[in-house]
Amino acid sequence: MTTISEAAPTPARSSLLNANVLGIVLLLVLAYGLVPLIGSDYLMDAVLTPFLALALAAVGLNVLTGYAGQVSLGSAAFLAVGAYAAYNLNLRLPQLPLLADIVLAGGIAAAVGIIFGLPSLRLRGFYLAVSTLAAQFFVQWALTKFGWFSNDNASGVIDAPVIRVGSLTFTSATGRYVFSLTIVAVATVLTARLLSSQTGRNFIAVRDHEIAARVIGVPLLRTKLLAFGVSSFLIGVAGVLWAFAYLRTVEPAGFNLDRSFQILFIIIIGGLASLRGAFIGAAFIIVFPLLLSRLGAAVLGSVFDSGVLEMSQRIVIGALIIAFLIAEPRGLIALVDRAANVLRRLRSSQT
Amino acid sequence: MTTFRHAKLAVRLSLGAALAFGLATSLPAKADEQFFPLQSYRVGPYAAGGTGFFGGFIDYLNLINIRDGGVNGVKLTWDEGETQYEVERGVEVYERLKGRPGVAAWNPLSVGIAYAMIDRISKDKVPLITINHGRTDSTDGRVFPYVFPLLLNPYSETSGIVNYIATREGGSEKLKGKKIVVLYHGSPYGKETIPIYKLLADKYGFELEQIEVPHPGNEQQSQWLSIRRAKADYVVLRGWGVMNPVALKTAQKVGFPVDHIIGNVWSNSEEDVIPAGDAAKGYVAITTQASGAEYPVLQEVIKTVYGAGKGNLDDKKRIGSVYHNLGIVNGILNVEAVRIAQEKFGKRTLTGDEVRWGFEHLALDPARVEALGAKGLFHSINVTWDNHEGNGRVTFQQWDGAKWKVVSDWISPDWAALRPIIEKSSTAYAQERGIKIRTSGDDPVGQ
Numbered sequence: 026m027t028t029i030s031e032a033a034p035t036p037a038r039s040s041l042l043n044a045n046v047l048g049i050v051l052l053l054v055l056a057y058g059l060v061p062l063i064g065s066d067y068l069m070d071a072v073l074t075p076f077l078a079l080a081l082a083a084v085g086l087n088v089l090t091g092y093a094g095q096v097s098l099g100s101a102a103f104l105a106v107g108a109y110a111a112y113n114l115n116l117r118l119p120q121l122p123l124l125a126d127i128v129l130a131g132g133i134a135a136a137v138g139i140i141f142g143l144p145s146l147r148l149r150g151f152y153l154a155v156s157t158l159a160a161q162f163f164v165q166w167a168l169t170k171f172g173w174f175s176n177d178n179a180s181g182v183i184d185a186p187v188i189r190v191g192s193l194t195f196t197s198a199t200g201r202y203v204f205s206l207t208i209v210a211v212a213t214v215l216t217a218r219l220l221s222s223q224t225g226r227n228f229i230a231v232r233d234h235e236i237a238a239r240v241i242g243v244p245l246l247r248t249k250l251l252a253f254g255v256s257s258f259l260i261g262v263a264g265v266l267w268a269f270a271y272l273r274t275v276e277p278a279g280f281n282l283d284r285s286f287q288i289l290f291i292i293i294i295g296g297l298a299s300l301r302g303a304f305i306g307a308a309f310i311i312v313f314p315l316l317l318s319r320l321g322a323a324v325l326g327s328v329f330d331s332g333v334l335e336m337s338q339r340i341v342i343g344a345l346i347i348a349f350l351i352a353e354p355r356g357l358i359a360l361v362d363r364a365a366n367v368l369r370r371l372r373s374s375q376t
Numbered sequence: 377m378t379t380f381r382h383a384k385l386a387v388r389l390s391l392g393a394a395l396a397f398g399l400a401t402s403l404p405a406k407a408d409e410q411f412f413p414l415q416s417y418r419v420g421p422y423a424a425g426g427t428g429f430f431g432g433f434i435d436y437l438n439l440i441n442i443r444d445g446g447v448n449g450v451k452l453t454w455d456e457g458e459t460q461y462e463v464e465r466g467v468e469v470y471e472r473l474k475g476r477p478g479v480a481a482w483n484p485l486s487v488g489i490a491y492a493m494i495d496r497i498s499k500d501k502v503p504l505i506t507i508n509h510g511r512t513d514s515t516d517g518r519v520f521p522y523v524f525p526l527l528l529n530p531y532s533e534t535s536g537i538v539n540y541i542a543t544r545e546g547g548s549e550k551l552k553g554k555k556i557v558v559l560y561h562g563s564p565y566g567k568e569t570i571p572i573y574k575l576l577a578d579k580y581g582f583e584l585e586q587i588e589v590p591h592p593g594n595e596q597q598s599q600w601l602s603i604r605r606a607k608a609d610y611v612v613l614r615g616w617g618v619m620n621p622v623a624l625k626t627a628q629k630v631g632f633p634v635d636h637i638i639g640n641v642w643s644n645s646e647e648d649v650i651p652a653g654d655a656a657k658g659y660v661a662i663t664t665q666a667s668g669a670e671y672p673v674l675q676e677v678i679k680t681v682y683g684a685g686k687g688n689l690d691d692k693k694r695i696g697s698v699y700h701n702l703g704i705v706n707g708i709l710n711v712e713a714v715r716i717a718q719e720k721f722g723k724r725t726l727t728g729d730e731v732r733w734g735f736e737h738l739a740l741d742p743a744r745v746e747a748l749g750a751k752g753l754f755h756s757i758n759v760t761w762d763n764h765e766g767n768g769r770v771t772f773q774q775w776d777g778a779k780w781k782v783v784s785d786w787i788s789p790d791w792a793a794l795r796p797i798i799e800k801s802s803t804a805y806a807q808e809r810g811i812k813i814r815t816s817g818d819d820p821v822g823q
Contacts, residue, residue, distance in 0.1 A: 071471035075464065169562065169588070179571055179801075180511070180564035182491045184809075272467055274492040276564050278591055279463055315468065318458070331458040332418025332427070 056206055061199045069202035070271075076311045077205040078266040083291040083303035084216055085259030090289070091298035092220060093252035094232025095145050096153055099160030100260050101284035102141075106134040106164055107261025108268035108275050109174050112183050116176060123189055127208070127265050134261020135254040137164070142253025146246060161282055168277040182276045185269040201270040208266060212259055217300055219255065228252055229298075260288075294346060296356025305357045314342055408725045410447065410714055412437065412454040413473035415484040420460035421592040422617040424647035425699050429485055430456070431688040432703020433710075438681045438688070439673075440711055447714050448723040453478075463488040474500060478725040481505050481710055481735070487565035490523075497522050502728030503713075503735050507706045508533075508641045508664055509565055512572075516802035517736065517764040518814045522728075524735050526709055527664045527757060527768030530568045531798065532789035533641050536770040537662055538576050539787065541610055541638065552581035557603050559623060560614040562590040565642070569614065575797065593619025600626045608632075613661075614640045620648035621656070628655035635660060635774075645698035649775045657777040662770050665705045665754040667780045669696030672749030673704060698780070705754050712748075713738045736761045736817055755786045761817030767791060 060073065082100060089095050111130035114121060121129075141160040145153050168174050168181075175181050188195040188204055195204040219225055227248045230238035239245055268275040287310060295306020321334040329337075353360045414433070417426035437452045446452055455476070457469030466489030470482070474496075481503040484490050490506045494514070497504045498521070506514070507526045514523035515531075528536075541556065542548040558573050560566035570586055577584035585606055587599050593615065600623075603611055611632065613623050620643045627637060639648070639661030646667070649656035669678065674696055681687050682695070694700055717726050717734025726734070738759040745751055759766035769786035806813055 065475075067471045067475065071468040075468075180487060180491065180568050182488065182564045184491075184495070272464060272492055273495055274463070276463065276488055276491075278488070278563055319472070322455075322457075331416060331456040332423065335419045335458040335460070 066198040070198040074202050074205050074271045076307055077209045078263050079311055080304045080307035081209045082260045082263035082288050083307050085256045086288050087292045087303050089252050089256035093228040097157040098154050098285050099157040100288040101280040102160040102164035103134045103257045103260040104264030105280035106137050107264030111265040115186050130265050131258040131261040135258040138253045138257020139250050142250050145249050165277050185273045205266050205270045296358030299358045302356050302358035408450040409453050409478050410450050410480045411476050411478045412480055414454050414456045415459045415466045415469045416456045417459050417461045422461045428699025429703040432700040433707045434688040435677050435681050436704050436707025438686050439677050442680050448718055461486050463492050467492050479728055480731045503732045513798050513801035515765040515798050517762045519802040519806045524764045529765045531572045531794045534569045534572045535789040537638055540772055548580055554609045555583040556610045557608040558586040558612045561616045561619055562588045589619055594622050596622055596626045600630045604630045611637045613637050613643045615643040621651035624652035624655045634658045656775050659775045660772055663773055664768050665701045667698045671753045
């Protein structure tokens with residue numbers, strides 16, 4: 026029985042899988058081969074590296090919110106935990122390699138995430154979102170209050186160390202970009218594996234109907250806390266990238282509530298419960314305003330000052346967000362899929 | 377026929393290519409230009425400071441271009457990128473503009489952005505100017521060859537304020553037992569002076585409490601209640617943007633006397649006091665540059681720049697305001713550094729490192745300041761390779777409800793006492809980062 030039901034869809038799935046794998050491989054070849062070759066420092070340092078960091082954070086939040094259905098407004102706090110944990114591990118345990126620092130920093134973020142995930146056992150929806158605000162405020166407060174976290178630096182700002190793996194140092198724009206790309210690629214693949222396993226199905230079961238999930242034997246406590254843990258781990262690693270590879274300095278105020286909202290908007294606009302959606306959403310929220318800003322400055326820079334341009338960009342982006350969400354409430358990724366389907370149908374009708 | 381057509385096409389193409397090539401090669405060879413990348417902020421909670429400062433800076437660059445045709449014929453150019461005072465936007469603008477030819481210096485007017493840039497500008501060898509703010513230990517040019525907290529670093533400001541309170545009380549020995557509360561902005565800028573206030577409290581024996589106001593600072597009820605509970609004699613307002621008028625208004629509400637609130641150098645503008653209305657009358661603040669438009673250089677800006685319709689401030693009433701004048705002074709310091717460097721390296725587009733040399737020899741005595749039309753606007757500056765602050769003088773001004781009135785002479789902070797603390801911090805930084813300490817002004821990177 027099981028063999029039949031599993032055997033039947035295999036041919037279709039494998040061709041689809043191949044197309045997907047092919048696409049991903051192509052994308053990686055482009056990202057590793059072409060971008061460092063022809064991209065400018067600006068593209069890699071100021072556009073792609075922050076894009077990668079926040080895309081990873083969005084993947085993390087998507088695990089929690091998109092797949093497991095737990096709304097969180099504490100993402101920026103977990104970014105901060107990751108960044109500060111990696112900084113302190115690197116500072117206080119210099120014998121550890123940086124990669125270990127990053128993984129441990131993710132682990133610390135996961136532990137903090139699990140603690141703040143405990144209310145999810147009792148609270149749902151908006152109430153849970155509000156309770157995760159506690160993480161947001163508590164972490165920022167703790168990082169400012171206790172000078173130990175920033176090594177008693179007078180301003181509370183930390184200087185990120187140079188990224189070094191073994192004998193390799195990543196000091197150039199290309200280096201930092203490739204480093205971020207590698208971490209994000211590996212983390213995304215691992216997340217995709219996790220989501221296609223039984224654990225991933227448990228997440229979705231909890232999201233779709235908690236009581237039903239419980240009835241069929243999904244352990245609620247473990248699943249929810251696991252979702253918080255995995256999500257915070259990813260966001261913590263993203264925080265390390267944001268601090269070490271992109272800004273190369275950190276202040277707690279950079280991880281405020283606005284950042285949490287930004288990550289939440291990335292997954293809502295990109296598409297909930299979709300890893301590709303996290304990347305497309307991050308592109309829309311991070312890269313698109315930059316393009317618009319540069320376009321505005323190039324075309325109208327001599328007419329208006331930068332303040333006016335900035336305000337008009339916000340209006341444009343706000344209007345686009347509304348337009349996109351009306352056209353496709355399931356996010357940009359659904360638009361992309363629809364377009365792909367249309368193309369596929371056109372192609373099959375030709376043949 | 378067709379061959380003829382082909383030949384014509386070929387001729388046209390080659391002509392076009394030659395033209396394009398000529399254009400491309402002639403571009404850099406065009407007139408000499410010195411470029412100022414501006415990480416400005418005209419939106420967001422700190423727009424008042426941003427528009428005033430960058431407006432004044434641009435006005436002065438325009439004055440030099442229109443009146444003198446640039447610095448010795450080298451035209452000054454600039455481009456703005458909006459940062460909203462946010463670090464990641466500042467970094468993005470840095471990456472965007474750093475590749476432009478002839479970058480002279482960076483002037484972000486944000487401690488957070490400046491911190492993020494220190495590594496980057498040191499690698500790119502371009503000066504970073506943090507006038508009246510910044511990382512205090514970057515005063516030590518031996519460790520930070522490219523960073524210049526010109527005129528007044530945060531520690532000097534602190535020392536100036538404490539000295540001023542001492543004179544009001546009748547001598548520094550009278551500070552003993554007094555209670556001073558520092559109300560600071562919850563940002564890297566705000567926190568920069570926490571250790572130095574502690575140190576001065578120990579030295580003079582006054583009681584100290586430092587209270588943070590979270591960014592942006594539009595709610596301060598609880599902080600002012602603690603101030604009242606603490607029975608403070610003086611409150612030092614180390615604010616920024618909207619936090620300042622809110623502080624003055626809240627002080628009035630809890631009944632704290634406004635003339636016992638001393639504003640720091642980022643709490644000293646018209647934009648800080650006018651919104652507070654009556655609550656600000658009698659408020660005293662430190663400054664490095666006087667306000668008002670009566671100085672010759674401002675008159676020239678009004679005549680030449682605003683007369684030509686090229687003025688940067690939308691609201692002409694703000695000409696001569698504290699932030700606008702700070703922008704003008706910042707313009708003077710940048711332009712003079714370029715001029716001094718041109719004396720050594722030639723009257724052409726300079727590299728960032730050459731402009732750094734200019735800043736390290738930026739000595740403007742009161743006579744030169746007067747020649748620049750800025751007598752009374754600011755006192756003097758004397759930057760050297762190891763002192764990147766340049767011993768700026770400060771003065772105190774009191775708000776009378778309509779304008780600032782200067783209520784003190786030009787005062788010197790206690791530089792000699794501060795220098796060892798600065799050096800301790802900077803050498804620790806040098807050790808942490810493996811930076812070799814410079815031993816003379818000739819070797820910028822200390823190698």
